[in-house]
Amino acid sequence: MKRLTSLSAVAMAATLVLAACGSESDGGADGAAESLRVALDLDMSIKDPQMVNDLPNLWINGNVNENLFKPDFSGETQEAVPSLATGWETNGEESWTVTLQEGVEFTNGEPFNAEAAKYSIDRFVDPATGTGHAGFVRVASVEVVDDYTIAIETDGPFPDLIRSLYTVAMVPPELVQDDPESFKEKPVGTGPYMIEDGATPDRLTLTKNPDYWNADNVEFVADEVVLNYIPETASRVAALQAGEVDVATRIPLESAESVPATETTPATENLSLRLNSENGVFTDPRMREAVQIGTDVEAIRQSLYTDESSGSAYCQFATPQVFGFNPELETPPVDVERARQLIAEAGMEGAEVTIVGAEGRYPKGNEVVQAVAAQWTDLGLDAQVEIVPDDAWLAAVLGEETDGEYVHEGHDAIILDVSAFNLTAIEPLTTALTQGGVDTFPHDEFPEARELLEQASTELDPAEQESILQELAEVVCSAHGTLFIGNLNVIWGVAEGVDIAPQPGGRVRLAEDK
DSSP: EEEEOOOOOOOOOOEEEEEOOOSOOOOOSSEEEEEEEEEEEEEOOOOTOOOOTTTGGTTTTTTTTOOOOEOOOSSSEEEEESSSSEEEEEESEEEEEEEEOOOOOOOTTTTTTTHHHHHHHHHHHGGGGGOTTTGGOOEEEEEETTTTTTEESSSSSOOHHHHHGGBOOOHHHHHHHHHHHHHHHHHOOOSSSSEEEOOOSEEEEEOOOTOTGGGGGGESSEEHHHHHHHOHHHHHHHHHTSSSSSEEEEGGGGGGSSSSEEEEEEEEEEEEEEESSSSSSSSSHHHHHHHHOOOOOHHHOOOOOOOOHHHHHHTTSSSSTTTTOOHHHHHOOOOOOHHHHHHTTTTOTEEEEEEEEEETSSTTTHHHHHHHHHHHHHHTEEHHHHHHHHEEEEEHHHHHTTTEEEEEOOOOOOOEOOOTTTTTTTHHHOOOOOOOOOOOOOOOOHHHHHHHHHHHHHOOOOOHHHHHHHHHHHHHHHTOOOOEEEEEEEEEOTTTTTEEEESSSSSSEEEEOO
């Protein structure tokens, strides 16, 4: 049994930085196109920018609403840089001072200042707000020092505070408190774009903010950005082919050749199969090792996704662009004969194993599950596949809960990914190793895993923290509790003349720094 501490979203898409666009017209006065038309694969029924577990909000968070800090990918590794903040300093292990931009206003005229920053952070971490990412922002209190300075106290030493603030959108306190429903329908921020009236879950238009405080230092992608919800993949592709849209999100690999152009970016999570070490055949470590070395995950990845649109998972949750990635880890070599020997030693020849897939959730996810089942059958197991709807899949992932205790039964492996949305390995490792609804790790065999996670979560020296995270990645790999399949690229179809430079991390920037 595992106790639930908090739940988070387990999947996020990839970032786009849209540098320039030739869509309906080249005619913006500052060189930007007049309109960028986008076909989204998810609706926009939830627009609140602090609900970061919902993908379309990533077109709002950072463009309509801004954050105190943002990731910069211009170097070899991502670094935190100020956005609505101007800087920060630490004052001991749990105290931070953040200074803010002066002279910035929300588009409804409210001032952005320390009171607004405090309110925004307090609202984000308040459980009543309901964001799936609040558990990763370990803020105990925020105090106003002066008009443009806040003091943040963390819940214990928290080295990842600045990265965690990547997701905390700044919102106008008076509007949110006086008319919360209006704000949820039409968020107001300080950003380079504003939401036009008449937004629906199927269509939303962003227009350039004429009074944007940082306009001299950015390049706008377009005067307006029109977001259209087109759920069917074939329809998004057809719209792009017909010139009805300029960008079509999340198109499958097999459609890449049929669109004018594509741009890809690695996701910040690895597709995997979680092995159930709580109940069933994988409580035996020999069985976990057997399927780990008996499954040619690289052959599956290369066959289904190709090297061009995917990369190795390197037997870890972190991806190469994430802080804490261990470059020394590799996918375990395949040894089918040793795998069969381990199965025999465990007395499990012919044992039934059930693998659960999620209908339509992951690109070619059903094919992944089928391919793994075929290889496990070849090892001498009776591999059964169950492809279930999304709600049933989520119920299986989370297990059955009673009074905060979770038990996972009815399956031996399940397809899953765990996101590093704030670009640190702390996030997926925390989800996988401590969150009861997701965690099936063999902690009794590897008690050092949580100990290392606690050390990494409180270590303030970046080099030492990274070293601990890399050591923890080695422990997770050696436990054989997760069969890591690969790091899949997110593919976007684009029209001719649309210049897109992808970045990892789940954010979409429509006004990029010059």
